Amino acid sequence: MAKSPEEEHPHKALGWAARDSSGVLSPFPFSRRENGDDDVTIKILYCGVCHSDLHSCKNEWGVSSYPLVPGHEIVGVVTKVGKAVTKFKVDDKVGVGVMVSSCKKCDCCKQDLENYCPQMMLTYNSINHDGTKNYGGYSDMIVVDQHYVLRFPDNMPLDAGAPLLCAGITVYSPMMYYGMTEVGRHLGVAGLGGLGHVAVKIGKAMGLKVTVISTSPKKESEAINSLGADSFLVSTDPAKLKAAMGTMDYIIDTVSAVHPLLPLLSLLKLNGKLITVGLPEKPLELPIFPLVLGRRLVGGSDIGGIKETQEMLDFCAKHNITADIELIKMDQINTAMERLAKSDVRYRFVIDVGNSKL
Template identity: 50%
Template sequence: MKTIGYAAQNATSLLSPHAFERRALRNHDVAIEVLYCGVCHSDLHQARNDWGFSTYPIVPGHEIVGRVIDVGPGVRRFKLGDTVAVGCMVDSCQHCDQCHDGEEQYCREGMTQTYGSPDRLTGEITHGGFSKHIVVREEFVMSVPEGLELSRAAPLLCAGITTYSPLRTWGVGPGSRVGVIGLGGLGHMAVKLAVAMGASVTVIGRTEAKAADALKLNADHFLVSTDEAAMVKANSSFDLLIDTIPVRHDVTPYMPLLDVDGTLVIVGQIGPIDEQPTLPLLFGRRRVAGSLIGGIAQTQELLHFCASKNVLPDCEMIRMDQINEAFERMERADVRYRFVIDMSSLPTAPGTAA
């Protein structure tokens, strides 16, 4: 299938129109017209090769909402016209223990990411949702429940599941005390989801700058991490801390905030953090953990949860040709809180499908 997207040709180039071929449908493939695609901070990192493993040309985008336009002969779960979603992965081995347990993101043979990964059969590099169309294995396509506003649902496929998964893993519910460190794309979703689960939620930031925003998101409290007296007063007052800070940082100041058996879960930074002394870990049986997105079943669960609770990210809609400006604004943290591309703004190139 001929299609068009926006791609980075190298680590320093702007994203620009890029015509390419999607694979012919395999037996269990679903072809999707992309309607909306969220813009994740990892899209910026991968376009610029900040993590050192990008392959060019790269078409980013792994927060995808679309419409089924064709299916392979073996597909049973979807039909033409269905509204569907695709997240951060499009394949896995499907036979290891993690895949059998619905944790495909931890596949023993490695998941196939939505873009920038070799296809398991051909070795061709996958391309993401900054494009008119995408072809995905049926098992990695999710249904969009009625009631979800399509133009705002896309960021649930990464920002949503990245924060929902640790909240579920650590059993957050009524009576839970949750702290959210940082209030950006991930942080604001962590707040909304934890509130919807019935938890008492505190946002933790370095200054008061986002205190009003936190309360508008229905957080119960705002804690300034540079206020030594306030931090001491908050010692042992959280069961779970969701750390959404996307750069190298020191987690040491946050550890005393955890109660006995409390956990700080890192979901923002991919790379090093500063050296962590063991004293606050030992004196409180506290933990530092990490969490990577969620499995397909849990992501589908998230979509139904958000539809039932009316939980949606705060989004700013952009055209496809505004993506480079959006990347620049993301670097300045100038977005509240997630960009979403209206893919109808991407013109169909000559010779491509409509």
């Protein structure tokens, strides 16, 4: 006989949820499933605040289902493991990123590309096979299949490392896939926010020359002196744009607002690559002439599989790469979301869940 919802989801949890497209979050009690044979139960200590959380809370992509508990940059400690779990034990430091399930059988899954599986389930705002909803990391605990849990490096701080579970893999994966790793090549990073500042650090660790492309001149000093970029280009300065035309091998476009692509394409050399990872709520205009005349490529990328995400964490730990964060308590999340909408954060909010009153 099928189990009742109360039997399937007996673990009481507390989180903060948006109830409608106003995006305002407030305390929300709910339940998690029982720890199964392949499951890991995690006490959440930190959760990064991604720009996609803001999009989702306000239903700016038109796919939000309320109530919605955001959060997919989750770090914590294991409190329970199922009898079939071999990868983790109680008290291990672990992370959970953007996805918590996939079919494990399709070509994508067999290639360690679970993030492209047609049955991939997001950490939040997705529906399980039993009809129940997935709730994210703005909460005190979570239960996840061991396959989708990541080992957190011992030398990586949990709070500043949390955003790497989304921001880190979002820029690392396209750099690896599109071959944007040749030492000495020139990488442009468009947008210096949560994704962009991590892209600068990873690019420099890979031996690339890195130029930050931004609309904000006031970010120049921090880009060069704090983050280690080699140069800074103000994208609203026509003279500087003209001088930089045809100088870059690759550009990672992290901008999540609607913006023109033509200026970025003009910066690329012959055979240059423009890879977009930001997700604006409206379509962008793609001019074809610069692509054809410069044999340039425009591509996209969506996080990475579990194997690659672990590789990214280990790479960042080896090179002492973390996110620059502002630590907040859970009851400060609405103010943080308002600031995030104005790009008023250097560079990622992280919720100190373990020390917050939920």
